[in-house]
Amino acid sequence: MSLLKNAWEAPVRADLPEFGPGDNVDVHVRIIEGNKERVQIFSGVVIARSGGDSVNGTYTVRKAEKGYGVERIFQLHSPKVEKLVVRRRGHVRRAKLYYLRERSGKAARIREKASR
Amino acid sequence: MSAILGRKLGMTQVFDDQGNCVPVTMIEAGPCFVSQKKSVDSDGYDAVQLAFGEMRANKANRPMSGHFKKAGVKPKRHLREFDAPELLELEVGAEVTCELFTAGDVVAVSGNSKGRGYSGVMKKHNFHGFKMSHGVHESYRGRGSVGAASDPSRTYRGLKMAGRYGNDRVTVKNLQVVQVLPEQNLILVKGAVPGARNGLVEIRK
Numbered sequence: 001m002s003l004l005k006n007a008w009e010a011p012v013r014a015d016l017p018e019f020g021p022g023d024n025v026d027v028h029v030r031i032i033e034g035n036k037e038r039v040q041i042f043s044g045v046v047i048a049r050s051g052g053d054s055v056n057g058t059y060t061v062r063k064a065e066k067g068y069g070v071e072r073i074f075q076l077h078s079p080k081v082e083k084l085v086v087r088r089r090g091h092v093r094r095a096k097l098y099y100l101r102e103r104s105g106k107a108a109r110i111r112e113k114a115s116r
Numbered sequence: 117m118s119a120i121l122g123r124k125l126g127m128t129q130v131f132d133d134q135g136n137c138v139p140v141t142m143i144e145a146g147p148c149f150v151s152q153k154k155s156v157d158s159d160g161y162d163a164v165q166l167a168f169g170e171m172r173a174n175k176a177n178r179p180m181s182g183h184f185k186k187a188g189v190k191p192k193r194h195l196r197e198f199d200a201p202e203l204l205e206l207e208v209g210a211e212v213t214c215e216l217f218t219a220g221d222v223v224a225v226s227g228n229s230k231g232r233g234y235s236g237v238m239k240k241h242n243f244h245g246f247k248m249s250h251g252v253h254e255s256y257r258g259r260g261s262v263g264a265a266s267d268p269s270r271t272y273r274g275l276k277m278a279g280r281y282g283n284d285r286v287t288v289k290n291l292q293v294v295q296v297l298p299e300q301n302l303i304l305v306k307g308a309v310p311g312a313r314n315g316l317v318e319i320r321k
Contacts, residue, residue, distance in 0.1 A: 056129055079131050
């Protein structure tokens with residue numbers, strides 16, 4: 001990969017806030033319908049990040065809606081994401097929160113991170 | 117019709133106009149130099165020899181350095197012949213860069229695939245093998261029968277068996293050029309390309 005790094009400036013975006021697993025986020029997704037563009041907000045918990053800050057990085061956001069869990073995987077540097085807002089920082093002790101998939105309601109709560 | 121030589125750098129991803137993620141292979145293509153021209157009169161066929169790849173001048177042996185000197189080209193690591201019409205018009209010593217290609221071009225890329233050594237039939241020919249249990253004994257990655265018994269009393273030629281796999285010339289056709297970066301001599305091609313990183317590839321359109 002170092003070959004790639006030296007050769008070329010990757011299309012990364014610098015406007016993203018710092019965020020990680022356990023955080024509640026609003027992902028503002030650009031949606032193009034015909035020739036109209038609108039923004040849809042997908043809000044939920046970040047349950048995983050993969051690929052670090054690299055070009056290939058992704059993050060998984062999970063929300064529980066009407067009794068169904070919905071997960072979306074976003075490309076970290078995707079231009080389709082207009083902005084990413086961190087609503088609440090969660091205190092978690094692991095990097096991948098896949099255990100949330102088996103939980104709902106009160107059991108799926110995450111403690112808020114004490115602000116420094 | 118034109119062609120160029122390049123070095124496979126590796127794969128990454130870019131986003132297109134719609135924001136879709138596109139997997140690309142990055143190829144350092146050129147600059148190449150025309151080191152020899154072959155013609156019907158002298159060689160029996162028309163072709164252009166392209167030279168590519170950094171090389172220390174003192175690493176070239178006597179015959180090769182003479183060859184390059186005659187063409188007025190610095191010694192290069194790789195030589196390949198092409199018969200692309202666009203290249204045939206070039207003179208000896210001319211430079212060939214990745215600007216021959218533009219985004220949207222459909223290209224074929226050839227290279228030497230990764231050598232996999234002596235491989236079994238599952239890897240080499242995509243056989244399914246056998247069950248891991250239910251009485252299968254010691255042959256769960258095997259090929260099964262190789263033919264009938266006393267008639268024909270032999271194994272048919274060309275039967276798929278285990279053996280050396282990879283390190284062959286492989287061509288992938290209909291790859292799309294996603295982006296060309298002339299300053300860095302880079303071509304970004306959608307999808308995968310044969311060979312290991314740092315391997316020599318030929319790009320033709």
